Amino acid sequence: MILVNGQSENRIEIVDRGLQYGDGLFETLAYRNGKFEFLEAHLQRLSIDCQRLNIPFVDLDLLRQELTSISTDLTENTVVKVIITRGSGGRGYYADNSLIPTRIISTHPFPNYPESYQTEGVAVRFCEHHLSESTALAGVKHLNRLDQVIARSEWSDQAIAEGLMFDQHGKLIEGTMSNIFLIKSGQLYTPKLVSSGVSGIMRSQIIKLARKNSIPVSELATLVKSDLIESDELFVCNSVNRIWPVKHIIDTKQSFSVGEITKLCQSQVAKALD
Amino acid sequence: MILVNGQSENRIEIVDRGLQYGDGLFETLAYRNGKFEFLEAHLQRLSIDCQRLNIPFVDLDLLRQELTSISTDLTENTVVKVIITRGSGGRGYYADNSLIPTRIISTHPFPNYPESYQTEGVAVRFCEHHLSESTALAGVKHLNRLDQVIARSEWSDQAIAEGLMFDQHGKLIEGTMSNIFLIKSGQLYTPKLVSSGVSGIMRSQIIKLARKNSIPVSELATLVKSDLIESDELFVCNSVNRIWPVKHIIDTKQSFSVGEITKLCQSQVAKALD
Secondary structure, eight states: OEEETTEEOSEEETTBHHHHHOOEEEEEEEEETTEETTHHHHHHHHHHHHHHTTOOOOOHHHHHHHHHHHHTTOOSOEEEEEEEEOOBOOBTTBOOTTOOOEEEEEEEEOOOOOTHHHHTOEEEEEOSSOOOBOTTTTBOOBSOOHHHHHHHTTOOOTTEEEEEEEOTTSOEEEESSSEEEEEETTEEEEEOOSSSOBOOHHHHHHHHHHHHTTOOEEEESOOOHHHHHTOSEEEEEETTTEEEEEEEEGGGTEEOOOOHHHHHHHHHHHHHHO | OEEETTEEOSEEETTBHHHHHOOEEEEEEEEETTEETTHHHHHHHHHHHHHHHTOOOOOHHHHHHHHHHHHTTOOSOEEEEEEEEOOBOOBTTBOOTTOOOEEEEEEEEOOOOOTHHHHTOEEEEEOSSOBOBOTTTTBOOBSOOHHHHHHHTTOOOTTEEEEEEEBTTSOEEEESSSEEEEEETTEEEEEOOSSSOBOOHHHHHHHHHHHHTTOOEEEESOOOHHHHHTOSEEEEEETTTEEEEEEEEGGGTEEOOOOHHHHHHHHHHHHHTO
16 A cells, blocks of 8 residues: 555556655655554654655654544554655755655565564674765665665575674674664663664663663774674664564674573564554 | 657656656756767766666667757757656655656756856855765765755855765865866866766866867865965856856855966867868
8 A cells, every 4th residue: 555645546646756766765664563663763764764865854753643534444563654855846855845755554464574584593694785975864764775675685585684784894783674783792882873773762762771771882883803702692673574683694604592681672672652 | 849759748757756756867958059968978977877886778869869859949058958768656765677668858948157167267255065075976966955955044145156075074066066186287187087076078178189189187085275375377168058157155255267278178179160
C-alpha cells in the first residue's frame, strides 16, 4: 500500500526533487504488535531533519493521522516507510519556499530474519566502501543513500547480516542499515556522528534508556577497528530489528558472546515498548 | 516531453531506487543549433559512471537512438536530461544484478541567461555549505545532489549567477552547477576532483582543447580562496552555458576582466562544436 499526499498511488512525478536530486528525507517505522514503535520520536526526528534541510514540512498532525488511519488495515507486523521530498519543481538546484513537499507512506512486509539474530547474534563484516563526510549532513536521514547501496552491494552471502562502515579517515561510524554500540568494562560506546552517519531512533532510545538505568554511555568520534576487536560485547540496532548482538566479525575471525549489557539493553527496549 | 524506457510518461514507480536512495546517474546535454553537443563524450561518461556504481546499463546505442528520435521534434535549443537509475526493487539497500535500470529522457527549455554572461562575465559568490567528501564518489554525476541543493538555496539574488563550493577542508572544487578554471600567467588550473566534485563534460573538453592548443593546463588538489583572488582570469563552465567568465566575486569585492585565455577557450569550444 502506498499513499502519496494522502491518495492511494504507486507512482510519483518524474520532476519530483526526491528523484531528481535525492532532495528529501525518510523514516522507517516498525508497526509491531498493533502499534507504531517510538512514533513520536520518529516524527520529531523527521521534523528536525526537515529544518536542517530547510524543507518546509510542518504538518506532523496530518502525518500522524494518516499513519493511524492506515494502521487500522494492518493485520500483522509491518514496516512503514515515510518519505518527505521538497516537492516538484524549481529551477535546477534552486527551489523557492513555495514548493509543496511530497508526502509518501508505504507499507512493507516485516523482514523474515531468524529469531536467533536477536538471541544468539549475527555475523558482520567490514565494508570496503567508506562513508562520505559532511558535517552539515551528518546525522540526517536523507535520501542521498548511494554510500549504503554501494556498501551493501559488497556481499550477497546471507549468513552475513550486516556490514560495518567507516568514514574517509577509517573511523567507525555505523552499519549499512543500523547503528552500532560497543561495550567495554560495563560501559556503552557508540560513534559520535560528527561528519558521517545517521542518527537512528533506536540508537537515541538506547542512549536514553542506558542513562535512565545508570549504564555509562559515551559517544566517541575516535572509534576504530581495534576498538571493535577489544570490545567485550558488540551490537547493532535499528527501529525494525531492534538489537542484534554481534557474535562474529568475519574479517577478524573475532567472536563475541551475547553479554549482560547487551541483554539488558534488549530487555529495556522491549520494556519501553510494552 | 518525458520518455521512461522509451515510452511517453511523466511519472515513475515510487519503488524505483532513483527515488528511494538516489541510486542512479544523470547527464545534462545541450541540444543547440540542431544537434546534441559533445553527445559521444556524454554517453561515454555515463557508461563509465555506470561502471563505477556497478549499474548494469550498457545499451548506449538504444539511448543514442532515442535521443536522435526525440531530436526530430525539437524546433529550438533545448536542454535534454538523461537519468539512469538502478531500477525498481531489491531488498532494502541490497540490489542484485537482475534489476533492469530505468532510463528517463526529459526535455527542458534552454535557460534564458543574458548574452552578457558570455561576453562580459558573471558575478559569483562563495557558498557556506561545503561539499561532502568521498574518494569513491568523486567525479561521478550521480543523483545524490543534496549538497548542490543546499548550496544553491543560500542565495536568491538573480544578479549572482553561480556559487563556488569548497570541500570539507576548504579546498576549491567547483560551482553548484559548473566546474571552474583559474588562469595565472597564461596557464590554466582547475581543481583536481580527488574526493569531491563532478567531472563535467565541458571541463574535460576544455582540458583537451587547451592541450591541443598548447595552453598549459594543470589539475590541482590544493586550490583555495586565495588562489582565486590571485588569478588573472577566472571562468565557470558547463555543457549548457559553456563558458562564463567570472567578473566579480561578491565576497571579496574582487573584479576580473574577460581575459585572452578565457576568450581563447570560448572560441575553441565554439569551433569544436561548429
